[in-house]
Amino acid sequence: MLLFGYLGAHASYGAELQPLEIATKSGVRMFSVEMAVTDEERAKGLMYRRELPDGRGMLFDFTPEQTVSMWMKNTYISLDMIFIGADGRVTRVAENTEPESTRIISSGGPAKAVLEVIAGTARKYGIAEGDQVVHPLFKKRR
Numbered sequence: 001m002l003l004f005g006y007l008g009a010h011a012s013y014g015a016e017l018q019p020l021e022i023a024t025k026s027g028v029r030m031f032s033v034e035m036a037v038t039d040e041e042r043a044k045g046l047m048y049r050r051e052l053p054d055g056r057g058m059l060f061d062f063t064p065e066q067t068v069s070m071w072m073k074n075t076y077i078s079l080d081m082i083f084i085g086a087d088g089r090v091t092r093v094a095e096n097t098e099p100e101s102t103r104i105i106s107s108g109g110p111a112k113a114v115l116e117v118i119a120g121t122a123r124k125y126g127i128a129e130g131d132q133v134v135h136p137l138f139k140k141r142r
Contacts, residue, residue: 020059020115020135022082022090026126033059033115033135046116047074057117061137068107068114072097078119082127083107088138090131093122113137 017032032055036042042060046052062068065086072079076099083092094105096119107114113133121127 017056018059018135020057020133022125022127023132023134024126024128025131029125029127031055031057031115031117033057036060045070045075046077046079048076050076052077052079052118054118054121057115057121059135059137060114060116061112062114063112063137065110065112067109068111069104070114071104072099072101075099079116080119080122080127081105082115082117082122082133083111084113084115084133084138085110086112086139088133088135090127090129090133092129093127095119095122 016034018035020031020033022029022031034057036045036058042062045060046058060068068083070081075097078099079097081094081097082090083094085091091111092108097105115133
């Protein structure tokens with residue numbers, strides 16, 4: 001099990017954005033995401049940020065698929081954490097995480113990635129377990 005907290009300096013606001021979409025029961029939702037691929041990027045996460053616009057987020061790449069644990073230390077805004085399996089399916093949604101908390105938030109099983117978005121996003125757009133995430137990180141559906 002890996003534990004990634006936000007312990008380093010704040011993440012770059014100028015990071016390149018990539019498109020990501022989630023197919024929900026109510027339609028396809030588009031996001032622009034920053035990638036967190038290296039250990040340093042995953043450790044920084046969204047810490048010290050005071051805002052995150054609707055439709056933006058950070059996608060944490062934990063390849064290969066594994067049990068992942070996160071926390072909100074030094075993260076000032078509440079987030080929804082969307083855990084995603086290797087096939088691109090949402091496996092768990094942790095809504096309205098507590099800012100600056102060291103409480104562990106687990107994927108509850110294997111996850112290839114975690115999408116962090118502003119709190120309330122999952123409820124607003126109906127993002128739920130089983131929804132399909134489309135991004136180059138995930139295998140295409142057959």
